[in-house]
Amino acid sequence: DAGVIQSPRHEVTEMGQEVTLRCKPISGHNSLFWYRQTMMRGLELLIYFNNNVPIDDSGMPEDRFSAKMPNASFSTLKIQPSEPRDSAVYFCASSPTWLGGGIEQFFGPGTRLTVL
Amino acid sequence: AQTVTQSQPEMSVQEAETVTLSCTYDTSESDYYLFWYKQPPSRQMILVIRQEAYKQQNATENRFSVNFQKAAKSFSLKISDSQLGDAAMYFCAYHGSGNTGKLIFGQGTTLQVKP
Numbered sequence: 001d002a003g004v005i006q007s008p009r010h011e012v013t014e015m016g017q018e019v020t021l022r023c024k025p026i027s028g029h030n031s032l033f034w035y036r037q038t039m040m041r042g043l044e045l046l047i048y049f050n051n052n053v054p055i056d057d058s059g060m061p062e063d064r065f066s067a068k069m070p071n072a073s074f075s076t077l078k079i080q081p082s083e084p085r086d087s088a089v090y091f092c093a094s095s096p097t098w099l100g101g102g103i104e105q106f107f108g109p110g111t112r113l114t115v116l
Numbered sequence: 117a118q119t120v121t122q123s124q125p126e127m128s129v130q131e132a133e134t135v136t137l138s139c140t141y142d143t144s145e146s147d148y149y150l151f152w153y154k155q156p157p158s159r160q161m162i163l164v165i166r167q168e169a170y171k172q173q174n175a176t177e178n179r180f181s182v183n184f185q186k187a188a189k190s191f192s193l194k195i196s197d198s199q200l201g202d203a204a205m206y207f208c209a210y211h212g213s214g215n216t217g218k219l220i221f222g223q224g225t226t227l228q229v230k231p
Contacts, residue, residue, distance in 0.1 A: 107161035
């Protein structure tokens with residue numbers, strides 16, 4: 001299996017621009033998670049989906065952030081407009097199911113976002 | 117709300133020696149799961165080991181083992197026979213038994229392995 005795929009791996013943009021991060025979960029996994037990692041705040045869960053439906057978006061920092069999962073094999077995280085404080089590594093993870101806590105989440109390689 | 121604390125920002129160990137990374141957590145739940153993830157310089161998050169709270173026996177995976185103290189809410193990771201490839205940031209994570217899907221991570225411990 002190819003694992004969780006994220007694109008781009010690196011993104012440099014200017015403040016005010018729209019940024020779209022993409023994720024392809026592992027085939028057959030029906031739960032998908034978006035995390036953000038910064039030095040100050042560590043790893044934070046932003047939002048997660050089960051069967052393409054957003055379950056909890058309480059971690060999404062502001063209305064500038066939005067996430068979609070139009071089908072089982074694709075998700076996007078969009079920031080519009082971007083700000084320098086959004087600079088971070090964004091991870092996507094998938095899991096076979098969200099039922100029960102012992103199920104491993106498989107992480108993608110992350111997207112390093114830099115907003116100038 | 118649940119919290120996870122890793123009080124050691126950095127640790128170092130000599131190659132072939134043993135090192136223990138600490139993790140404490142706070143929860144009111146009785147059933148939950150704990151994980152250790154490894155993040156090498158490549159950034160890839162890799163599951164090292166998991167522990168179910170209802171199991172008294174400490175989990176072991178090859179050179180990696182945990183010391184799970186439920187009453188003390190402590191979950192330390194022991195790495196035996198440390199190897200250069202073990203150098204990474206290690207994250208302790210908590211997952212409740214409810215259908216929340218949330219992993220709560222500690223701040224991480226950077227492990228340096230000296231040759």
